[in-house]
Amino acid sequence: LWQTHSLQDLRQQAAIASKVFVQRDYTSGTICKFQTKFPSELETRIEKQQFEETVQTLNNLYAEAEKLGGKSYLEGCLACLTAYTIFLCMETHYEKVLKKIAKYIQEQNEKVYAPLGLLLTDPIERGLRVVEITIFEDRSIGSR
Amino acid sequence: MSAVMISRKVTRKWEKLPGKNTFCCDGRVMMARQKGVFYLTLFLIVGTCALFFAFECPYLAVRLSAAIPVFAIVLFLFVMAMLLRTSFSDPGVLPRALPEEANFIEMEIEAANGSIQAGQRPPPRIRNVQINNQIVKLKYCYTCKIFRPPRASHCSICDNCVDRFDHHCPWVGNCVGKRNYRYFYLFTLSLSLLTIYIFTFDIVHVALRSMDSGFLNTLKETPGTVIEVLVCFFTLWSVVGLTGFHTYLISLNQTTNEDIKGSWSGKNRIQNPYSHKNIIKNCCEVLCGPTYPSVLDRRGLMSVEAPSSTSSPPTPDNAATKSNPATPNTKTTAPLIPNEHTPDEAKPGIGTPPQKTNGSIPKEGKPSSPRDASPKRSPAPIVVKESAH
Numbered sequence: 001l002w003q004t005h006s007l008q009d010l011r012q013q014a015a016i017a018s019k020v021f022v023q024r025d026y027t028s029g030t031i032c033k034f035q036t037k038f039p040s041e042l043e044t045r046i047e048k049q050q051f052e053e054t055v056q057t058l059n060n061l062y063a064e065a066e067k068l069g070g071k072s073y074l075e076g077c078l079a080c081l082t083a084y085t086i087f088l089c090m091e092t093h094y095e096k097v098l099k100k101i102a103k104y105i106q107e108q109n110e111k112v113y114a115p116l117g118l119l120l121t122d123p124i125e126r127g128l129r130v131v132e133i134t135i136f137e138d139r140s141i142g143s144r
Numbered sequence: 145m146s147a148v149m150i151s152r153k154v155t156r157k158w159e160k161l162p163g164k165n166t167f168c169c170d171g172r173v174m175m176a177r178q179k180g181v182f183y184l185t186l187f188l189i190v191g192t193c194a195l196f197f198a199f200e201c202p203y204l205a206v207r208l209s210a211a212i213p214v215f216a217i218v219l220f221l222f223v224m225a226m227l228l229r230t231s232f233s234d235p236g237v238l239p240r241a242l243p244e245e246a247n248f249i250e251m252e253i254e255a256a257n258g259s260i261q262a263g264q265r266p267p268p269r270i271r272n273v274q275i276n277n278q279i280v281k282l283k284y285c286y287t288c289k290i291f292r293p294p295r296a297s298h299c300s301i302c303d304n305c306v307d308r309f310d311h312h313c314p315w316v317g318n319c320v321g322k323r324n325y326r327y328f329y330l331f332t333l334s335l336s337l338l339t340i341y342i343f344t345f346d347i348v349h350v351a352l353r354s355m356d357s358g359f360l361n362t363l364k365e366t367p368g369t370v371i372e373v374l375v376c377f378f379t380l381w382s383v384v385g386l387t388g389f390h391t392y393l394i395s396l397n398q399t400t401n402e403d404i405k406g407s408w409s410g411k412n413r414i415q416n417p418y419s420h421k422n423i424i425k426n427c428c429e430v431l432c433g434p435t436y437p438s439v440l441d442r443r444g445l446m447s448v449e450a451p452s453s454t455s456s457p458p459t460p461d462n463a464a465t466k467s468n469p470a471t472p473n474t475k476t477t478a479p480l481i482p483n484e485h486t487p488d489e490a491k492p493g494i495g496t497p498p499q500k501t502n503g504s505i506p507k508e509g510k511p512s513s514p515r516d517a518s519p520k521r522s523p524a525p526i527v528v529k530e531s532a533h
Binding site for chain 2: 027068072084
């Protein structure tokens with residue numbers, strides 16, 4: 001029954017019980033990385049491994065966006081030579097990965113989190129500070 | 145999909161952003177509130193170059209080479225592009241925490257502190273994080289209600305937390321932070337080159353012309369030269385010095401803010417954990433690293449009416465209306481804590497010591513001057529006790 005609920009229905013019908021904020025992990029420096037520590041509020045809702053997998057994938061995507069390497073240096077130098085006007089018509093590498101991330105989060109929400117009564121918010125909407133997970137009231141009758 | 149609201153006036157998010165920035169072009173341009181010095185910078189650069197093109201270039205193009213004015217034009221355009229890019233872009237402002245996030249953090253802090261006896265001051269809000277085998281302290285920002293990421297700092301002139309905060313530059317009318325530091329550096333570098341270029345060719349021009357007509361006649365024929373030489377002479381010292389200073393900072397992967405506060409210097413202090421210990425790698429990271437996107441959604445649309453509390457799905461923003469995320473005047477349930485910029489800064493205790501982070505360093509500052517405690521040059525509105533946040 002839960003699989004047929006769309007995100008829209010969830011939003012309109014369910015009430016928010018609480019929100020959990022997964023904080024940034026700064027142990028590797030200033031790169032964008034989130035803590036994979038499993039929040040206790042989610043223990044009854046989702047499996048630890050699933051959660052960790054989601055956060056780890058996000059971390060990998062952000063790492064790809066911020067990777068310092070030949071490609072990013074090339075992009076930087078080329079942009080500098082054009083006095084950065086090239087970005088008026090071209091998307092930066094980071095922006096391309098952000099789109100990938102948005103798609104991934106939507107996909108995860110549809111496939112995994114909405115059926116469990118949870119909702120992930122794209123970290124870019126929170127200043128890349130936190131991954132906000134909204135926990136909806138559990139109204140299911142025959143849930144696990 | 146919910147019914148599309150047909151509203152006469154579309155409100156974009158930049159109109160509701162807290163902080164003391166001004167926005168232009170419907171949110172595309174973001175600057176500090178005081179722009180007077182920025183206009184002066186523009187005037188000096190454009191004016192001097194105009195004089196150069198008017199007085200020197202016709203003579204030198206004929207006498208020496210047409211490449212001289214061409215190169216000057218290219219350099220001038222590059223300088224202007226860098227200046228405008230630095231001034232108009234988001235330096236890396238961190239959006240303030242929404243009430244729920246702020247509450248969540250407050251609860252975490254209270255849980256960590258345990259119970260405090262009445263009359264005792266709560267401990268300062270600091271999180272310790274280990275980066276690269278060094279312990280870095282993350283301070284809590286009472287204005288933005290977040291623990292600042294490493295290297296971020298709160299600019300009191302713009303009233304925002306800025307990521308990788310370098311300094312607030314009145315000459316460009318904006319903060320210099322993670323997103324626009326490389327443009328700022330390229331601006332100072334190219335401006336140094338332009339100043340040297342104009343200065344050199346002024347001298348060459350005067351020398352050549354004096355051979356033909358005599359020194360005094362030359363000055364009478366091209367009065368602009370005198371003005372240019374004066375401007376360039378004084379600009380040279382400050383801008384070249386500043387470029388040198390920032391080159392030094394980049395090679396060490398430090399910010400001006402860290403340098404002033406002496407974060408990584410001294411025996412008892414920790415070493416800079418962000419440096420790659422390799423000058424080339426540091427330079428590459430700062431100048432050629434990825435271009436970070438702005439996390440302030442300035443041009444997203446805000447819904448006209450505030451919907452019910454359910455959150456909206458995480459779709460890309462521009463088309464969909466979103467619930468009002470930034471309600472700057474919401475009182476959170478956080479305890480009232482004095483703003484870190486209030487006059488009672490001398491009081492120890494509640495919260496972390498206030499940050500004198502708005503090193504509003506004028507560009508005339510020689511490399512040594514940032515080391516002096518530069519007094520707050522910000523006008524009165526800064527020390528405003530804000531109770532709404």
